[in-house]
Amino acid sequence: MKTTVGDWTESFLGTRNLLRRVRDKLLHEARVVSYKQGQQVFGPDNIPDSLMFLHVGRIRVSQSSDAGREIVLYRVEAGESCVLTTACMLSEEAYNAEGIAETDVTAITLPRTSFDRLAAEEDSFRGFVFSAYSRRLIDLLRVVDDVAFGRMDVRLAERLLALGEGHSEIQATHQALANELGTAREVVSRILNDFQKRGLILQTRGRITLQNKPQLEILANSA
Amino acid sequence: MKTTVGDWTESFLGTRNLLRRVRDKLLHEARVVSYKQGQQVFGPDNIPDSLMFLHVGRIRVSQSSDAGREIVLYRVEAGESCVLTTACMLSEEAYNAEGIAETDVTAITLPRTSFDRLAAEEDSFRGFVFSAYSRRLIDLLRVVDDVAFGRMDVRLAERLLALGEGHSEIQATHQALANELGTAREVVSRILNDFQKRGLILQTRGRITLQNKPQLEILANSA
DNA sequence: TTGCGTTAAGTGACATTGTCACTGAAGAGT
DNA sequence: ACTCTTCAGTGACAATGTCACTTAACGCAA
Numbered sequence: 001m002k003t004t005v006g007d008w009t010e011s012f013l014g015t016r017n018l019l020r021r022v023r024d025k026l027l028h029e030a031r032v033v034s035y036k037q038g039q040q041v042f043g044p045d046n047i048p049d050s051l052m053f054l055h056v057g058r059i060r061v062s063q064s065s066d067a068g069r070e071i072v073l074y075r076v077e078a079g080e081s082c083v084l085t086t087a088c089m090l091s092e093e094a095y096n097a098e099g100i101a102e103t104d105v106t107a108i109t110l111p112r113t114s115f116d117r118l119a120a121e122e123d124s125f126r127g128f129v130f131s132a133y134s135r136r137l138i139d140l141l142r143v144v145d146d147v148a149f150g151r152m153d154v155r156l157a158e159r160l161l162a163l164g165e166g167h168s169e170i171q172a173t174h175q176a177l178a179n180e181l182g183t184a185r186e187v188v189s190r191i192l193n194d195f196q197k198r199g200l201i202l203q204t205r206g207r208i209t210l211q212n213k214p215q216l217e218i219l220a221n222s223a
Numbered sequence: 224m225k226t227t228v229g230d231w232t233e234s235f236l237g238t239r240n241l242l243r244r245v246r247d248k249l250l251h252e253a254r255v256v257s258y259k260q261g262q263q264v265f266g267p268d269n270i271p272d273s274l275m276f277l278h279v280g281r282i283r284v285s286q287s288s289d290a291g292r293e294i295v296l297y298r299v300e301a302g303e304s305c306v307l308t309t310a311c312m313l314s315e316e317a318y319n320a321e322g323i324a325e326t327d328v329t330a331i332t333l334p335r336t337s338f339d340r341l342a343a344e345e346d347s348f349r350g351f352v353f354s355a356y357s358r359r360l361i362d363l364l365r366v367v368d369d370v371a372f373g374r375m376d377v378r379l380a381e382r383l384l385a386l387g388e389g390h391s392e393i394q395a396t397h398q399a400l401a402n403e404l405g406t407a408r409e410v411v412s413r414i415l416n417d418f419q420k421r422g423l424i425l426q427t428r429g430r431i432t433l434q435n436k437p438q439l440e441i442l443a444n445s446a
Numbered sequence: 447t448t449g450c451g452t453t454a455a456g457t458g459a460c461a462t463t464g465t466c467a468c469t470g471a472a473g474a475g476t
Numbered sequence: 477a478c479t480c481t482t483c484a485g486t487g488a489c490a491a492t493g494t495c496a497c498t499t500a501a502c503g504c505a506a
Contacts (some may be wrong), residue, residue: 186492397483
């Protein structure tokens with residue numbers, strides 16, 4: 001079933017209590033775009049010229065070093081907007097972050113002129129954009145805090161718990177976890193082996209089982 | 224000589240090409256605030272309820288860990304706005320960054336309702352705010368990149384060059400430099416002693432002389 | 447099923463950075 | 477000259493990052 005701008009506008013109106021007349025404006029000027037899981041949505045060599053609002057799926061925004069290391073900055077969930085592209089567009093500065101579709105993704109793009117006009121005319125739309133910016137700023141503060149001051153074992157425990165929420169099986173390679181945290185695979189291996197020795201987890205190739213969540217939580221909160 | 228809202232509006236109009244009618248709006252609703260050098264402008268326990276635009280001076284925005292370490296996120300210069308407070312206000316989330324007046328500071332505050340209205344009515348004002356957000360987002364990307372992937376000696380060399388721009392004498396304690404970079408004093412001492420052995424700098428208590436800028440630049444660019 | 451190629455994970459040595467508990471040194475004020 | 481306070485130095489150790497490998501697990505095809 002094909003997603004339409006109307007579908008999104010509907011859900012957007014629902015979650016954001018936008019005035020009904022916003023709908024018509026959006027319907028005329030927005031366009032639907034799709035990405036397959038794993039595709040790059042934006043990146044240094046792929047700077048979009050319109051604003052993006054995520055309708056379905058999840059986008060992982062990460063930054064990578066020239067040495068090949070990588071760190072996840074945040075994730076854009078359905079209903080949110082991707083302000084980094086907006087930021088880049090508006091300030092016309094370079095950045096070296098990229099967005100990868102973590103699932104199949106459907107998004108709505110709004111040309112810059114439409115964005116400007118909507119931001120001018122609709123309070124709730126403008127509020128949505130401002131608060132999207134704010135949330136990301138605060139996300140980044142958290143990342144800085146973690147990276148600058150946090151211990152790696154604590155951060156890893158946090159991620160494991162987050163990834164294993166609801167269940168206890170995590171499908172992720174050590175390399176993938178290292179890319180989440182901005183560290184090296186060897187470091188993750190070291191810490192996970194330690195966790196295993198302590199009975200906190202079980203490991204098989206590409207899969208981790210959380211064995212003792214309470215203890216992991218204690219560790220994760222011992223920031 | 225006392226600064227007035229008019230003074231600021233004048234310079235703001237100048238730098239931002241705002242429409243002239245913005246002036247009147249600002250004149251009625253903005254208020255001037257001042258801080259002495261070293262005073263906290265905002266912080267976790269001191270969340271402002273209005274938006275701030277810096278007229279004179281410089282604000283250092285930093286984040287600190289509970290272990291007492293500290294890292295500078297960016298600096299707000301005259302003519303810029305302090306979006307972090309805005310972000311916090313709009314999203315009503317907690318953060319643990321603080322702003323310190325690095326010089327005597329004069330700023331203009333705008334109540335939230337005025338901010339909303341101006342953002343709605345004046346394109347250039349809105350554009351100013353959006354691009355302020357964008358700049359900070361990108362600043363933070365840079366910080367994340369540095370902290371996650373950068374070498375400490377390289378980062379320190381960068382700072383020294385930045386602080387010694389135009390001259391070659393820097394007045395800063397090792398502790399202060401550590402707080403810039405989010406590391407420990409001992410680490411800075413170690414690296415500076417190494418720099419000195421290599422003839423890149425000279426040190427006396429509380430003061431560093433850049434002896435060999437070209438070499439420092441090579442180091443700083445060997446990211 | 448056996449072998450092969452690919453990807454994931456383990457290992458040990460070493461470099462860098464962070465932490466701790468100190469000691470020593472330089473300047474400010476009396 | 478004698479304190480006080482602040483700044484910087486030191487050595488041992490822990491945590492993290494890097495490198496150059498080796499070993500193991502799985503997917504697939506002969």
